[in-house]
Amino acid sequence: MPRLSCWFVRSALIHLTLGFTLGSLLLWNKGLPIHPLLWRLLPAHLEFLLIGWTVQLALGVAFWILPRFRTVRGHERLAWLSFVLLNIGVWLAGLGQVFAAANFVTLLGRGCEAWALLAFVMHIWPRIKAPGVLG
Amino acid sequence: MPPLTRLFIKTALAYFMTALLVGLALAANVLFTLPPVVAALNPIYFHLFMVGWVTELIIGVAYWMFPKFTRAQPRGSERLVRITYICLNIGLVLRLIAEPMLSFQTARLWGWLVALSALLQWLAGLTFVVNIWPRVKER
Numbered sequence: 001m002p003r004l005s006c007w008f009v010r011s012a013l014i015h016l017t018l019g020f021t022l023g024s025l026l027l028w029n030k031g032l033p034i035h036p037l038l039w040r041l042l043p044a045h046l047e048f049l050l051i052g053w054t055v056q057l058a059l060g061v062a063f064w065i066l067p068r069f070r071t072v073r074g075h076e077r078l079a080w081l082s083f084v085l086l087n088i089g090v091w092l093a094g095l096g097q098v099f100a101a102a103n104f105v106t107l108l109g110r111g112c113e114a115w116a117l118l119a120f121v122m123h124i125w126p127r128i129k130a131p132g133v134l135g
Numbered sequence: 136m137p138p139l140t141r142l143f144i145k146t147a148l149a150y151f152m153t154a155l156l157v158g159l160a161l162a163a164n165v166l167f168t169l170p171p172v173v174a175a176l177n178p179i180y181f182h183l184f185m186v187g188w189v190t191e192l193i194i195g196v197a198y199w200m201f202p203k204f205t206r207a208q209p210r211g212s213e214r215l216v217r218i219t220y221i222c223l224n225i226g227l228v229l230r231l232i233a234e235p236m237l238s239f240q241t242a243r244l245w246g247w248l249v250a251l252s253a254l255l256q257w258l259a260g261l262t263f264v265v266n267i268w269p270r271v272k273e274r
Contacts, residue, residue, distance in 0.1 A: 001202055001273060009271045013264045020260030024253040027230070031237065031249025054189060 001064050004079055008060025011087055015052025019045055043097030051113060052090040059086070059120055066127045069134055075123050082120035089113035136199055139216055143195025146224060150187025157183060175235035186256065187227055194219065194263050201270040215266040219259050226255030 001009070022045040029038045063079055073079075092109025096102045157180045164173045198216055203209040210216070233248035 001271065003273055006271050006273055010268070013268060013271070016260055017264050020257050024257035027234075027253035027256075028250045030234070031246040031253065049185065054185075054193075057193065 005064040012057040019048035044094035047094035078123035085116035140199040147191040154183035175238040211266040222255045223259035
């Protein structure tokens, strides 16, 4: 597994742990109420699991297994940029929604996520090719 | 494909089918008068998809395809993966039953079952991460 995939997958696993922890707290709170304010964690639970876990894992595995150009994987810097932006975006969008007043933070987070996906698409697009094509 | 992966994938497919049927019932509920329990299935629908189908499929495939841990234990601890499977599925099924019942019954039992479901699913996530983490490595 290449280094960047390790980073993507490890970060995805961290987000899975956090997302499951928040989700379990929310579900527990539904069955045996702890505090009504816990419901404010719902957006962070969704953001961590949908983007931080599932999307991030998919990007990490795609970077690992999609076709290469002989031995190299193309413009790796774009993929690294995507990794950094995606993780900043998940936290900003997740926490921005938890603190409802911070709409600008949520917007910034969503922007980071969008740019992260754009950078990853630019990286991966030429790698979606027939065998033997050098791009 | 290892037996545990086959178990995870087949279970995931069963949840996928169940999720689609629940989705069908939720859509029909808009047009026809169905029993009130159908409306209470909304959060269940989403979790059948994301936990039962997507996460369970990922766990099964990751256990199979990720880099080997060691020669002696190529896929890490098989016991831990079995615990993941048991906790995830008992937790999810408990939720499927207890969460809609919470909307209709005030009995404390349903609240305890929902809380137990939360604990089991959290344990499932944790045991999966603990087992797969050392396998995320450069060649």
